[in-house]
Amino acid sequence: MNSLEAGRLGELIPVASYARTSEDFRQRDGHGVRYQLRINERIAHEHGCIGVAAYSDNGRGASKKGVARPGFDRLVEDLARGRTDSGLRIKGVVCVADDRPYRRADDLARIFAALTCRPGRGYVDSQGVRDPYSQDGLLQAVRSLDLAVTETRIRSRRVSDWHWARAVEGVPHSGPRPFGRQEDRITLHPEEAKLIEQAISDRIAGKAVRAIAADWCDLGVTGTRGGRPTRRRSHRSSPRQGSAAIGPTEASCC
Known part of the structure; x- marks a missing residue:
């Protein structure tokens, strides 16, 4: 039994x-x-x-x-x-x-x-x-797994799109203060924003990423958590940092 x-x-x-x-x-x-x-x-x-x-x-x-x-x-x-x-x-x-x-x-x-x-x-x-x-019991388990995986992918994509849209509009996110912004995460940091703007201009002109990072090191630039710059690709590609360089209105229209 x-x-x-x-x-x-x-x-x-x-x-x-x-x-x-x-x-x-x-x-x-x-x-x-x-x-x-x-x-x-x-x-x-x-x-x-x-x-x-x-x-x-x-x-x-x-x-x-x-x-x-x-x-x-x-x-x-x-x-x-x-x-x-x-x-x-x-x-x-x-x-x-x-x-x-x-x-x-x-x-x-x-x-x-x-x-x-x-x-x-x-x-x-x-x-x-x-x-x-x-077989029915196993198939039911596999169907449940398929639904869970699909749900995870949809939710992940939705969250990713939501964060991207907020970034394009320059909306602050949680966590440490982003480089280029003041503590309110909205107001531009006068010195850091200039650095980002110059780095974008230099890169458009053909200057290597490592050369830009070396310039920042020579200037004694550190991240918001004290780290030394190595490669600044993320600053140039982030919509949020784009608004730090050209202003939130123009960045959101790019």
Whole structure:
């Protein structure tokens, strides 16, 4: 008798509960993962399961390679060995949606390999209990992955376009003061703006980038964080810095 059959006969299936949020920069209290874990409890009980261990990654995205997710790593390890550190058996995993544990193909492969390395396990979400060993179960996971990847690309492009438009209009961004602007990030810095304007003129006239950087070094110019100039290509190509040289109105019309 596998775990799915046991659940139908009234035996609660012990599952691991996983939650993840990509950002938590406003309240910084982990409320997002707490809410997900609570919803996981409800979903588990609705489908004859019970959460015996909770795993979470707060403020950690799953779209980019190299982002550490210790909660996910621990979940995969425990699924592979079939029990938690305290010795509790795990017969499946529950989460609110597929894009919580994975938004990349390698993470999908990791969790499904760990989940299906032993027989009789289930994958539970708001849609019900999924059979991870079946072709339909795997295809549904792949479709969810495809949707997540597409969503990530669209959102990334939208954010990139938004930042570009703000830069063209000379709208200040967060972070350190940009070279060529004063602390309000709008008003031109009288000396730095002249340097940028001269560098653009010199480059148009054919002067090498390294030669311009060398001139700045000779003048003792440093960046807003104290760094020495090496190559000033970014200053010349940035729409924001273009407005530092020729004014925001003209720059936005280029």
